[in-house]
Amino acid sequence: xxxxxxxxxxxxxxxxxxxxxxxxxxxxxxxxxxxxxxxxxxxxxxxxxxxxxxxxxxxxxxxxxxxxxxxxxxxxxxxxxxxxxxxxxxxxxxxxxxxxxxxxxxxxxxxxxxxxxxxxxxxxxxxxxxxxxxxxxxxxxxxxxxxxxxxxxxxxxxxxxxxxxxxxxxxxxxxxxxxxxxxxxxxxxxxxxxxxxxxxxxxxxxxxxxxxxxxxxxxxxxxxxxxxxxxxxxxxxxxxxxxxxxxxxxxxxxxxxxxxxxxxxxxxxxxxxxxxxxxxxxxxxxxxxxxxxxxxxxxxxxxxxxxxxxxxxxxxxxxxxxxxxxxxxxxxxxxxxxxxxxxxxxxxxxxxxxxxxxxxxxxxxx
Amino acid sequence: xxxxxxxxxxxxxxxxxxxxxxxxxxxxxxxxxxxxxxxxxxxxxxxxxxxxxxxxxxxxxxxxxxxxxxxxxxxxxxxxxxxxxxxxxxxxxxxx
Numbered sequence: 308x309x310x311x312x313x314x315x316x317x318x319x320x321x322x323x324x325x326x327x328x329x330x331x332x333x334x335x336x337x338x339x340x341x342x343x344x345x346x347x348x349x350x351x352x353x354x355x356x357x358x359x360x361x362x363x364x365x366x367x368x369x370x371x372x373x374x375x376x377x378x379x380x381x382x383x384x385x386x387x388x389x390x391x392x393x394x395x396x397x398x399x400x401x402x403x404x405x406x407x408x409x410x411x412x413x414x415x416x417x418x419x420x421x422x423x424x425x426x427x428x429x430x431x432x433x434x435x436x437x438x439x440x441x442x443x444x445x446x447x448x449x450x451x452x453x454x455x456x457x458x459x460x461x462x463x464x465x466x467x468x469x470x471x472x473x474x475x476x477x478x479x480x481x482x483x484x485x486x487x488x489x490x491x492x493x494x495x496x497x498x499x500x501x502x503x504x505x506x507x508x509x510x511x512x513x514x515x516x517x518x519x520x521x522x523x524x525x526x527x528x529x530x531x532x533x534x535x536x537x538x539x540x541x542x543x544x545x546x547x548x549x550x551x552x553x554x555x556x557x558x559x560x561x562x563x564x565x566x567x568x569x570x571x572x573x574x575x576x577x578x579x580x581x582x583x584x585x586x587x588x589x590x591x592x593x594x595x596x597x598x599x600x601x602x603x604x605x606x607x608x609x610x611x612x613x614x615x616x617x618x619x620x621x622x623x624x625x626x627x628x629x630x631x632x633x634x635x636x637x638x639x640x641x642x643x644x645x646x647x648x649x650x651x652x653x654x655x656x657x658x659x660x661x662x663x664x665x666x667x668x669x670x671x672x673x
Numbered sequence: 674x675x676x677x678x679x680x681x682x683x684x685x686x687x688x689x690x691x692x693x694x695x696x697x698x699x700x701x702x703x704x705x706x707x708x709x710x711x712x713x714x715x716x717x718x719x720x721x722x723x724x725x726x727x728x729x730x731x732x733x734x735x736x737x738x739x740x741x742x743x744x745x746x747x748x749x750x751x752x753x754x755x756x757x758x759x760x761x762x763x764x765x766x767x768x769x
Contacts, residue, residue: 340686341686368723369734369767370683370732370734370735370764370765370767371683371684371722371723371724371732371735371764372722372723372726372732374722387719389718389719390718390719391719391721391722391727394727395727395728397727397728400728401728402726402727402728402730403726403727
């Protein structure tokens, strides 16, 4: 069995391959475009289709704008749609800035893209062309959604998930910064905020109905939701019923990334950051924290990581699992280092160092 | 007669490898810059998304010169382009 790790950075796309998830062969920056301008683009979003292994990359050129590239041969060659794949309708007077997340569904070919500015787009052709989910764009709360420090974006898409009680093909949960968590149960025709209990300490009403600055939501194997907020770490089995703090035991309740174990309920990784004012690793130490009891307790799982002072944080999509039977976990930092471990190893190995800022990582068994 | 659009190397993958494109201006001998870019887009669709966003606005760090002046110092996309004009698409000095 082999493993592919796709790494999006601020200056291009890299890949790494391994047979044992200990020794990695790194390639990149990849030539997405035959002309060099695309190769230095920020690769903000990567998705790997579980049905086809097609790789989608949402990249943005600071000069020539955003687009979506795709590879059907695990990164050997790349294509771009002939027409702009993601575009806001003319009547919105809104311009597409970048993709923040791709999400795949149980239905082959159906892919969602969460974008900046706040937008959710749906593709039925495997990610080559998209149509806006209009009801979310037209939501009456939209004028009050604000950009977080990273931009005004829908960054989390959880197709089929609105409670821990199974999946529903007509349901979906999304999260945005700012805006908070919203859900639909009618195929996106209507959207309801589900933020009860999530704090918004940056405004006078600290527990509003919506407009929280949620950073990431992950769903564990038993369907339980885990959320990293702009200060605050939460869990719930039913977002509509409210969220419960699980921050006790972490060195900080601020952070961006949250990764759930693909098979073991209650097991989640978190990467604490000092605060909203200081985006550096908690205690200036590069550490991952893990709970195995649904957030009841946390422990550092940082063997193999640098022990010197460290200043590169893990961004919201820069951590992932490969979903394998014995799962691998991966993360990259703004210092350009990428690490991998497995449940068996319990020790991090460096995949590569000194890349540009790592914006996102995605991994798959191939 | 018409105008000539000059493209930077970075965009020539989207123009079929050519560095310049002649655009006819019709019987009137003039088109607004937006019309010239529309004609360019009809021939090379992907060029359009590099130069303008989906609302037709010039991308922030793309400069378009009509003869010797950047269009923003003239009338923007309404700047008239006339027979013999040279339109130059250039990435601005930006980035990091």
